[in-house]
Amino acid sequence: MGSLPENFDSSVMDAPHPLDPEDFRKQAHIMVDFIADYYQDVEKLPVRSEVEPGYLRHRLPDSAPYNPEPLENILEDVKSHIVPGITHWMSPNYFAYFPSSGSTAGFLGEMLSTGFNVVGFNWLSSPAATELESIVIDWIGKMLCLPKSFLFSGGGGGVLQGTTCEAILCTLAAARDRKLKKIGGDKIGQLVVYASDQTHCALQKAAQIAGIRPENFRAVPTTKSCNFGLSPAALRRAMEEDVAAGLVPLYACATIGTTSSTAVDPLEGLGRVTRDFGVWLHVDAAYAGSACICPEFRHFLDGVELADSYSMNAHKWFFTNLDCCCLWVKNPDALVQSLSTNPEYLRNKATESKMVVDYKDWQIALSRRFRALKLWMVLRSYGVSNLRNFLRSHVRMAKQFEGLVNADPRFEIVVPRTFAMVCFRLAPPTGSRWETDNGEELNKALLEAVNSTGLAYMTHAVVGGVYMIRFAAGGTLTEERHISAAWRLLQEQADALLGTCETKEVQALWEGW
C-alpha cells in the first residue's frame, strides 16, 4: 500500500470507465437489490449501533486503494464493516428522536435527481429544477391551507432548503437586514431574538451566526400548565422589557410540535404580539407540520397568517428521503435582498428580465440539488389521500401505545400526546430509592436496558424537570406488531429493574397489582 505498484500502466489500462451506461445499469441493479434486501431484513438488525468509537479505523486500510476494486467486494465490506456501525433509522423498531421517513417514491426521486446531477443555482442552470420546485412548494402550501400570501400565486413564495437550521438562518438574516435598513446598520447589538425554552437549538445557532449578541437571545420559560407552549403574555412582557431597556425586538420563532414533547405554541396569540412589535415571526413545524395536511390537525396552524415565514421538514414525517426542508415566506424580496449576489459569471438574460426565480438568492449556498423531484414523486405516487392515511396510521399506532402505557399502573404519561409521539416514564415507586432523583436514574436505566437489547430504540428528553422517554411512532416500515413488541420489551425490562428494588413495601405494592 502507498507506493506505486510495478504494473502501474496496465492498471490504468484496465480502469473502469467512470460512467459507462451499460456498466451503470448492471451495477445499479445490484445496488437496488442490495437495498431491497436491506429493507427486507432491517428489522432483524440491532436498531442502535453498538460499536465503540473509532471502530472503523481498525477495520479499514489506512490509505485509499491504488487499483480499482469490484462492486461485489465493496458491498461485502459494507455488510461486514459499515452495517454494524449503522443505527438503523429505517428499522420498524426505531422510535428515537423523530422518524426519518423515507419511502419508495422518495428514494426514486432522489435517484433521479442524482442521475441528472444538475446544479440548479439559478433558473438558467436548469429551468425545470427551479420551476418544479416553485410548483411543488405551492402544491404543498395548498395542501396545508397556508394563506395565499405564502404562495407564489399570492405574492409570496417557497424554497426547498436542506434543513430547518438553514431555513431559520436565512429568514433570520432577512429579518435582520430589513430591520437594520430601517434603524441603521450600526444597531445590530440592540437586536433581540425570542423563543421558548422548548425551541430547537437551530434558532440559537442561527442567532450566533447572524451576529445577534448572546445576551440578546430570549428563551422564554414555559410551564406544564400551558403544556410547554410559549405564552403570548410572557412574550409580550419580554418584548416590553426589552423596548424599555432600549433594545429592538427582531425575530420570534414559534414551534408546532417541539422536539422534546411536541408542544404547540399558540400562533394566533403570538402573532398578535409580534405584529404589535414589528417582529418577524417564523413558524418552525419541522416535525408536526406534515400532520397539518389532515383536516383534523389543521387547526394547529390557525394564526399562521400572522407569520412571516413557515417551515417544515419533508424528510421527517413526509415520506421524503433526507434532505428536504420546505420554507415559505410572505416577502421573498426580504430573503433575496439579504442573500443575493450578482457576479459577472452568473449574469444572464433570464435573471435580468426579472421573470424568473434564482434560488441561489433564497439560500446560503450557491450550488443546489434538484430536491423538488423527490417531493413531486412522493406527492404523485401517493396522492394527498394516501399521505393522510400514512400519517393517520402513525397517529393511531401512537394512540395504541399510549393506551398500553395507561393500562399499566407502574407507568405514566408525562405530557399529553398530540401527534405520533408518546412521552412517558416509569413512575418511581413510593418509598423506593428511585424517588430521590424523581425517577431519573430509574428511567435512564430502563431506557438503556431497552436500547441495549437492540430490539428497539427510543430516546429521552427532560421537560419541566422530569426525565422521560420519548416514543416516536412514524417509521415507514413500522406496523402494529412492532408497537406491541416494543411495549412488551419495556414491560419486561421494567419487571427486571423493579425486581431489584429492595424496599419491602414496594415489593408488596407490586404484588398487589
Ligand SMILES: *Cc1c(COP(=O)(O)O)cnc(C)c1O
Ligand atoms: C428536527 C427539528 C429541527 C432541526 O431540523 P434540521 O432539519 O435537522 O435542521 C428544528 N426544529 C424542530 C422543531 C425539529 O423537530
